[in-house]
Amino acid sequence: MSELLVDTNPLPxxxxxxxxxxxxxxxxxxxxxxxxxxSPLAAAPRRExxxxxxxxxxxxxxxLAEHADEPVDVGRTVQLVLVHDLVEIYAGDTPLYDLAARESQQEREEAAAARLFALLPADQSQRMRELWDEFEARRTPEARFAKAMDRLLPVLHNWMARGGTWLAFDASADHVREHTSSxxxxxxxxxxxxxxxxxEAQRQGWTAG
Amino acid sequence: MSELLVDTNPLPxxxxxxxxxxxxxxxxxxxxxxxxxxSPLAAAPRRExxxxxxxxxxxxxxxLAEHADEPVDVGRTVQLVLVHDLVEIYAGDTPLYDLAARESQQEREEAAAARLFALLPADQSQRMRELWDEFEARRTPEARFAKAMDRLLPVLHNWMARGGTWLAFDASADHVREHTSSxxxxxxxxxxxxxxxxxEAQRQGWTAG
Ligand SMILES: [Ca+2]
Structure with a gap:
């Protein structure tokens, strides 16, 4: 954990x-x-x-920004999604339907954010932190729409996989509805x-009931 | 070539x-x-x-936008890079140092753009086309900076790989300078x-002379 990638070949x-x-x-x-x-890819038999x-x-x-119920600034919403998963570099991905992993998620991601963003100059470190906090807090239209996209694409991927993580994690249609309400x-x-x-996925047997 | 991914499982x-x-x-x-x-990844032994x-x-x-010699609109520059390689979905990647492939590149990418962007509603199809054209033409500060990033990251990746495509494609330091002048x-x-x-890469023997 202590070595940075660039430490293996320092810049001039x-x-x-x-x-x-x-x-x-x-x-x-x-x-x-x-x-x-x-999530499985739609275009190849491997995970994303x-x-x-x-x-x-x-x-x-x-x-899809035109479908947001509250108008969103597209440029800022794009920046939110670009940085929203950066903390997973050190904290790892926490699957939506893995309830055990989700308990320790906040603590692990907090430590990861502190470590990763500190690499940047202070002003940019703070800016990255603000973008990540904005995404997590969902208090702006941009953050809410970004979160909606983060839930919508896995729905499309699972549809294309005829079940995907819905079946892998034994998620019922009601469970899926609850976790994609954003x-x-x-x-x-x-x-x-x-x-x-x-x-339609439920009718086809692509959810767990 | 004729089937879309979604044709394998049409939406409801x-x-x-x-x-x-x-x-x-x-x-x-x-x-x-x-x-x-x-390009090889810095973080894993596979291609990007x-x-x-x-x-x-x-x-x-x-x-890095702060280093642009002409001020750039970050949001628009980000959109340029997000769409700049979409045509490669049908046209394939054309390696920087593969001169034969580069001859047919424009024709292949033109056909790919026509096919891919036509999937969108007409206004968005035109907008995607405009973003791609803007990137390709390099007539705006945003397009020039986007192109510079498209050249800078492979330099960093080849540095981390101690040669990477510079050695794979037998590129001299002068050749690399010429192809990254943007x-x-x-x-x-x-x-x-x-x-x-x-x-420094040349001194280390990570370029072909
Ligand atoms: Ca390219």
């Missing part, structure tokens, strides 16, 4: 100060590409990683689409 | 119109996670895919950092 000494800290951070966050989620998931969320924000809270239109997908 | 009939088109597009772009680049690369570029824009054109500060990395 001519790169110093603020920029050296920024490049150290950008190299370190390469680790997000190795954090596996439970957090970096490609974060990109997909950003695309979803750009394409979609309906942010967008009536997307909530209705979610309802159609879950109802 | 209750999802229609504009939203159905948007979700079809969002499912289809899952394919970007399967397009492999030549386009989706995680696009996320990493977006992070680089957020963290970094120096967008940012004197980042250009100087690039110079340090390439000079």
């Amino acid at each position: 000494a001519g790169i110093s100060g603020r920029l050296r800290d920024q490049l150290t951070f950008l190299i370190e966050v390469d680790r997000l590409k190795t954090v596996l989620r439970q 990683n957090d970096a490609e998931h974060s990109w997909h969320l950003a695309m979803a924000v750009v394409v 979609i309906n809270e942010a967008s009536a239109t997307l909530g209705t689409a979610r309802d159609h997908v879950i109802a | 009939a209750g999802i229609s119109g504009r939203l159905r088109d948007q979700l079809t597009f969002l499912i289809e772009v899952d394919r970007l996670k399967t397009v492999l680049r030549q 895919n386009d989706a995680e690369h696009s996320w990493h570029l977006a992070m680089a824009v957020v963290v 970094i120096n054109e967008a940012s004197a500060t980042l250009g100087t950092a690039r110079d340090h990395v390439i000079a």
